[in-house]
Amino acid sequence: KNEVEQSPQNLTAQEGEFITINCSYSVGISALHWLQQHPGGGIVSLFMLSSGKKKHGRLIATINIQEKHSSLHITASHPRDSAVYICAVRFHSGNQFYFGTGTSLTVIP
């Protein structure tokens, strides 16, 4: 069964804290996306990964293919980072994306 699990489900942080959001999946994948969704808004793709690590500004995404696990890190968090962060994977066995339920992040000033 193709499954994607995220943790934590909800996260509250003080401005400036280092944040980690985790994503685990059940079987081999061809691609993994980290997505950001603001309340009432559409989805923005932050990263697409198939191996290793990517960095963009204060955001870092890593993936461990052997452990079937990815993490999204936010350094020096800011209130504008408050959003839902969603992990989405495309499994080798299929053509569609499967999504985690998201991590709702609130950064308090």
Place this chain on the structure above:
Amino acid sequence: DTGVSQNPRHKITKRGQNVTFRCDPISEHNRLYWYRQTLGQGPEFLTYFQNEAQLEKSRLLSDRFSAERPKGSFSTLEIQRTEQGDSAMYLCASSLALGETEAFFGQGTRLTVV
């Protein structure tokens, strides 16, 4: 190219009415996906097209739902005889083909059935 565009952004309709949403993908993308997202949940797959061919449909896509991509460019998703349970965000995404290709998402159409 301004990315994936969805129209309308918001739609309020009475139960029993038909609604149609449109998605304009990134022009060179041959794959187009429709997803539905209910409050507090991650998006769920509805269907996808490769060019004009609809290659896969979820069991979530009941007989009241139909999607088309007539010329392999824009796509429409129609819901007939809407029900309150259809209230959700309908998301469209596009990409090239399989493998290490990035998917781009539209802003979504939020449907409210009253």
